[in-house]
Amino acid sequence: MGPWIASIASCEASLRLSAVDPTGKQPCNPIHDVVPCPTFPRGRSGGLMRTGLKSIPLLLLVIPGCSSPLDSPSAGPVLDTHLQGVIDRELSTVNTWQTEIGTEPRSSEVERALSHRLEELEGLTPVPEGSDIDLDLGMDLHGDPQRQIPLVLQDAVSASLLNNLNLQSARLQPAIQREEVIQAEAVFDVVLGAGYTFTKTRTPNQTSSIAALNNITGGSSPVDLNPTATSIRNNDAQVSLSKALTTDGEVSVSHDFQYQDNSSSGFTFSPNPYWQPSLSLDFSQPLLRGFGDKVTLAQVAIARKVEQESIETLRQELIDTVTATETAYWNLAFAWRSLAIQEWLVEASVELRDMIDRRRNFDASLADWAQAVATVEQRASDVINFQQAVKEASDQLKVLMNDPRYPLAGETVLAPIDEMVNTPIEIDFRESLLTAISMRPDVRNSIFQIDIARINELVADNARLPELDFQAQVTTTGMSDEFGQGMDRTYGGDFISYVLGLAFQYPLGNRAAEAGYRQARLERSASMIDYRRAIQATILDVKTNLREVMDNAELISSTRTARLATAESLRALEVERDTLASLTPTFLNLLFSTQAQLATARSNEFQAIVSYNTSVAELYQSMGIILDMHQIGIEMLDEHSSWGSVLEPDSPPTR
Structure with missing residues (x-):
């Protein structure tokens, strides 16, 4: 058998694991038919499918008629009535409720009061939606102007799946374990x-x-x-x-x-x-x-269980890599917008400084002008720090992608072009927990460990x-x-x-x-305890991430209201500045500080959106379905596939 690779494709009936068919009509991998193939509609944010978990069916790891892990060693983890009782006991107090998170909330009092000039305030806001973020990043390490390359989220995820060094090793493990199965059968x-x-x-x-x-x-x-x-x-x-x-x-x-x-x-x-x-x-x-x-x-059955464990371990590596890539992508997008906000802040302070300079012979003092110059220089120096933050965030994403087109040693900076928006999702709490229990690799591996313990107990009983x-x-x-x-x-x-x-x-x-x-019976009891611990850890992770998603969704609304209020305050001050007979030091300080407050408010709004998007990704990670949300499956190449040189792991496999 050949090595395993991650592929972005629809769910196929052949050698696929946890892949998704957008139509919901094709069956999942028959090797792991223990879990039905869920359907996830596509969302809007950067190609990320976030439009809800409403369509997720009730996923239970139940194999009808299975009474022994030896009866069907390739059918996935065996969940008997006792293990089902563990799930029922843990979820006995969880009621079914469904909510939509991330939808546009009802207008706040501030928005209703400013509804007649919202368009004007959006134009006054730094980095409005749809802005072309093409910024100067200074010089690179070679002394040349820093180059930029646009990047969408889905391309970043694809590159990570194909080239990430952790996955380079992890995707070979199922093939290695498959050879051990053959050795046991031989x-x-x-x-x-x-x-x-x-x-x-x-x-x-x-x-x-x-x-x-x-x-x-x-x-x-x-x-x-x-x-x-x-x-x-x-x-x-x-x-x-x-x-x-x-x-x-x-x-x-x-x-x-x-x-x-x-x-x-x-x-x-x-x-x-x-x-x-x-x-x-x-x-x-x-x-x-x-x-x-x-x-x-028994040894053949155990070898097959270990092979399936290695597949789940590969799924976990894929899940972690996709989540880390998505998080790094949004962090880089936030770094770019923070730089754009800082440059807007510099431009606003330069405009005010030039106006004060023109009025020095009229009503502005030398001290007022000096304060404006100091503010401009301080904000300009902060731009350097924000430029460095963009470069560092780009390098972090490059490490995860390991794409030969964007080498880490290169000085090209990645520029995310996906709009920073929050797409609503629908969540059913109980259904989310059941989905996580069914799909998480660590839970499935704990059931495999129970299967192995059962086999060892059977052998020890015969001995x-x-x-x-x-x-x-x-x-x-x-x-x-x-x-x-x-x-x-x-x-x-x-x-x-x-x-x-x-x-x-x-x-x-x-x-x-x-x-x-x-000893075998005690080890089986220990594996049952480990399974309960995995269930509890799953519930804790899902609840924690679900709270974070809900909190960040509320935070987006709060930061938007704060940004609109600050923009209105700056608008009023600018109107007063243009009509005021003289500029007092107190007024100038208020104008500078309001500019900084608007920049901070806009940055907080972007940070809330980033936190929301990353918390949604972490929620899907905790549920074990982020691969399905990206339509990512695992396919085993045949034994005649070419894998290139071992010394050149970046070479893509050919079929």
């Missing part, structure tokens, strides 16, 4: 054996005699048998086929071809030299301890039985001075030998096996 392959030996022996013999009848005397007299030496040349060739059975027995067929020349002085053998072929059938089978495919196939092994052998032999005739006599069945046997063994007290069984 124990039951047919084994071909062959061998040849040549033996030459020459040994001295004792002198012996026998009584022989004397025809002349009518009596008996001894006759000496005095072969001084025995010389034997033996050529022996063997070929065999053997196979381990899933019942823990073994069957083998062996053919032996022996050619012997016996030369003893004083004796004549017939036939000599001669062929002595033989055919043997051997069978051995445990009858108590180790009997049955449940025990024998408490006595050893009672059955053995049987049947052999047929032939002999002739011609090979063909010797084979005919072998298969003729005139010389057949049988062996039947039973071997019994049982340690008195059986302490080791009993202790192993108790």
Whole structure:
């Protein structure tokens, strides 16, 4: 099998894991058909699908009819009634309620009061929606003007999936585990054996005699048998086929071809030299301890569970990478807008400084002008810090993307072009918890651990039985001075030998096996506790992230109201500035501070939107569905796929 890669595609019925079909008509991966394929409509924000969880079905990890993790080792985690009871107990107090988060709230009192000039206030606001953020970032490390490259969120996510170094390693692990499954299954392959030996022996013999009848005397007299030496040349060739059975027995067929020349002085053998072929059938089978495919196939089943665990671990790496990329993208977008806000603040203060300079001979003092100059220079110096923040945020995103088009060592700065907006989502609390319990890789892995513990307990229980092994052998032999005739006599069945046997063994007290069984039961209990801990951690994560989404949605409304109020205050001050007969130091300080307040209010509004978008991503991460929201699936390439050079991990696989 080939390595696993992440791909952005629709849900396919073949080798896919947790992929999503936008039509909702195609089935999910049959290997993991334990979870139905949910449907998620696409949202607006940067291609991110956030329009709601309303369409998520009730996802339960239930396999009807599954009673043993050995019954269907490739069907995903086995959730029996006991584990279902754990879920029901944890969610017994959670009521179903549904709410829409992030919708435009009803107008605040400030917005209603300023409704007649909202368009004017939006124009006065720094970095209004739809602004072209093309800013000067200063010089790069080579002394050249800093270059920029536009980037959309979906392209950033795609690059991270293909090139992220953590995923480079993680996506190989399922393939590695798949090879271990094959190794475990290979124990039951047919084994071909062959061998040849040549033996030459020459040994001295004792002198012996026998009584022989004397025809002349009518009596008996001894006759000496005095072969001084025995010389034997033996050529022996063997070929065999053997196979381990899933019942823990073994069957083998062996053919032996022996050619012997016996030369003893004083004796004549017939036939000599001669062929002595033989055919043997051997069978051995445990009858108590180790009997049955449940025990024998345990290691194969465990290897498959570990393979599925590695797939879930890869899903977790994908989920974390997508979430981190999305967060880094919005942080970079915020850094760009913060720089744009700061440059707006510099321009506003420069405009006010120039106006004061023109009125120095009229009503502005040198102190007023000096204060304006100091404010401009301070704000201009802050631009450098904001430029540095943009470059650092760009490098953080480059690390996650690891895209050869945007190397980390390069001085090109990434510029997000997605609009910073908040798209509403619909949430059902209980349904969200059930979805998280079904989809989170750590919860699924905890169930796999329970499955493995069950298998180990079954094996340990069987190990408490006595050893009672059955053995049987049947052999047929032939002999002739011609090979063909010797084979005919072998298969003729005139010389057949049988062996039947039973071997019994049982340690008195059986302490080791009993202790192993108790250990297996304790380990299974520990895995159940770990599962409950995973459920609780899931509930905590979902609740925490859901609160953050709701709080950040409210924060967007609050910061928008604060920004509009501050913009109205600045508008009024600018009107007063243009009509005021003289500029007092107090008025100038108020004007400068109001400009800074509007910049801060706009920055807070952007920060609230970023926090909302990242908290939504973290909510989907805690529910284990962020891959589905991006229509990302896992596909196994076939074993003939080309993976390029190991020394060049950035080379994309080809099919």
